[in-house]
Amino acid sequence: MSVLCSGSYLADFIVPDLPEIGEPGSLVYAPRGIHLSPGGHSANVALDLVQLGHEEVHSTGCVGDDPVGEFIVNHLRNHGVQVHPQVAEGVATAKNIALIVRNQDRRFIAELTANTLLEPGHVETLIRGLRPRVFYQGTVGGLRRIDPCLDEVLDVARAAGSMTLVDVIPSTDGWGSLLDALCGVDVFHCNLGEARGLLGAGEPTRLLGELVARGVRLATVSDGAEGLYASTESLFVHMPKFRVEEVDPTGAGDALCAGLIKALIDDGVSPGQLSTLEAERLTTLMLRGQAAGAACVTGVGATTAVTWRETYSLIREQAAWLLESTTVEEV
Numbered sequence: 247m248s249v250l251c252s253g254s255y256l257a258d259f260i261v262p263d264l265p266e267i268g269e270p271g272s273l274v275y276a277p278r279g280i281h282l283s284p285g286g287h288s289a290n291v292a293l294d295l296v297q298l299g300h301e302e303v304h305s306t307g308c309v310g311d312d313p314v315g316e317f318i319v320n321h322l323r324n325h326g327v328q329v330h331p332q333v334a335e336g337v338a339t340a341k342n343i344a345l346i347v348r349n350q351d352r353r354f355i356a357e358l359t360a361n362t363l364l365e366p367g368h369v370e371t372l373i374r375g376l377r378p379r380v381f382y383q384g385t386v387g388g389l390r391r392i393d394p395c396l397d398e399v400l401d402v403a404r405a406a407g408s409m410t411l412v413d414v415i416p417s418t419d420g421w422g423s424l425l426d427a428l429c430g431v432d433v434f435h436c437n438l439g440e441a442r443g444l445l446g447a448g449e450p451t452r453l454l455g456e457l458v459a460r461g462v463r464l465a466t467v468s469d470g471a472e473g474l475y476a477s478t479e480s481l482f483v484h485m486p487k488f489r490v491e492e493v494d495p496t497g498a499g500d501a502l503c504a505g506l507i508k509a510l511i512d513d514g515v516s517p518g519q520l521s522t523l524e525a526e527r528l529t530t531l532m533l534r535g536q537a538a539g540a541a542c543v544t545g546v547g548a549t550t551a552v553t554w555r556e557t558y559s560l561i562r563e564q565a566a567w568l569l570e571s572t573t574v575e576e577v
Contacts, residue, residue, distance in 0.1 A: 247511055248302040250376055250408075251292040252369050252392075253384030254361040255307030255331070256340035257314050258285030262494045262546045264347045283547045284318040285342055286361060287384025287413060289327075290497045293549040294504030296326040298538065298557060300511070306372055308332040310360040314339035332368045334360045344496050352495060362390045370402045380507050381408040384500070386424055387417035387440075394423050400430030409433065409510065409517045413503050414440050429461030432517045433510075435503055438469040450475040451482055455577070463520035466506070466532070468499060474536050476528060477577065479521045485532050485572045488540035488564055497548025498539045505538025505557065506531060525574045533568060537561045 260281045268274040284293070292305035305327050309315030315333065322329045340361035345353040369392065373381060381403040386396060396412075403410050411433040414424065421444045428434070434457055436444070441453045448456075450467055454477035457465035466476045473487040509531045515523070523531075537560045538552055545551030 247379035248304060248376055249295055249300060249380045249382065249507060249511070250372060250378040251288045251295075251303070251305040251382045251384070252364070252372075253288035253291075253307055253382075254286035254340065254364075254388065255284065255289050255309050255315075255318050256286045256342050256356070256361050257318060258283050258342050258344060258496070258548060260344045260346070260494060260496055260547055262346045264345060267345065267347060267353070278546060281546050283549070284321045285497070285548050286340070287500055289318060289322060290500035290548045291382055291384060291504045291507070292322065292327045293325055294501050294538065294542075294552040295508060297549065297553050298504060298508045299554045300508055302328070304328045304330060304372070304376055304378065306330040306332065306364070306369060308334055308360045308362075308364040310337040310339040311335050312339055314341065315360070330372055332364055334363050337363065346494055346496070358388075361385075362388060364389055365391055366395050366399050369399055373399075373402050373406050373408065377406045378408050379511055380411060381406075382411045382413070382503065382507060384413040384503070386412055386414045387421070388415045393419070396423055397427035397430055400427055404430060404517075411435070411503065411507060413499065414444070416440060416443060425460070428457065431462050432520055433464045433466070433506070434462045435466045435468070435499065435506070437499065438467055441467050450484070454482065463517065464523070466535075468502065468539075474502070474532055476532055478523055478528065480577055481523070481525060481528060482575045482577055483525070483528055483532065483572060485529065485536060486568060488536060488560055488568065490540045490544050490560070492543045494546045495543050497552075498542045500548060501542035501552045502535045502539035504552065506535035508538075509534035529569060529572055529574070533561060533565060
């Protein structure tokens with residue numbers, strides 16, 4: 247069963263475990279080096295899925311006609327992803343610098359170039375041709391041509407029989423298009439800050455309830471140290487996070503989405519079943535998604551540590567206490 251990942255492509259320069267950000271004119275050495283790897287929602291989720299053992303993974307995003315774009319496409323292909331890039335002539339491939347200071351949240355320095363220019367027509371053609379089991383659309387809020395017609399792209403995916411999963415980034419132009427498209431989203435993921443940016447201040451219970459009321463069948467919200475919240479039309483669930491030593495949090499949300507996609511496919515969940523999932527089935531899906539996200543943060547880079555072996559090792563070691571600590575409420 248195929249998966250099509252759509253969203254951004256960029257080159258990630260990751261600098262982990264910095265002791266500090268120096269004053270102007272100072273020099274700080276990177277104790278764990280400076281790491282270059284493909285990044286962006288589409289690249290990360292696709293690579294994670296392959297490393298989790300899924301065999302038919304397709305990915306699309308927009309790159310420039312430059313060596314950086316070639317690096318991203320070749321890396322994905324060499325790692326088992328079937329790549330369908332859109333190439334923007336005369337435009338640079340996007341790059342991102344992630345500065346990770348010990349005991350602090352990440353700092354990103356990114357550019358908006360080819361990664362924002364993915365065309366709806368390019369994505370819709372791929373959906374119609376591939377008819378994927380799951381269509382993942384990431385980077386919503388940062389795709390200037392996809393965002394205004396997200397509802398149309400999701401309609402094409404649903405007409406092709408695909409389960410739709412949407413993940414977001416903080417929007418620079420408002421959330422109107424996404425709010426209008428939520429009725430076409432089967433599975434939605436964001437973090438708590440993004441949820442509040444989308445729907446206003448509120449506790450997870452209210453925010454997830456509103457997402458479901460707007461048509462989302464399974465809404466999930468990550469909250470860092472507090473773990474993962476999920477809601478359907480009948481259940482609200484909170485699961486604590488896995489206990490791991492965090493090295494680099496880059497890509498954790500993408501890994502969670504990949505783990506969730508793999509679990510949904512392996513468990514044979516159809517779009518129509520999402521709204522009425524039983525508690526045990528829903529918590530198992532959440533467990534597998536969170537395990538992939540937890541594996542991610544144990545290594546440097548957005549996808550390096552997301553492997554089948556590491557993910558299932560975490561599940562074997564920690565599933566019992568996590569499930570015992572999970573709360574399930576009827577809505």
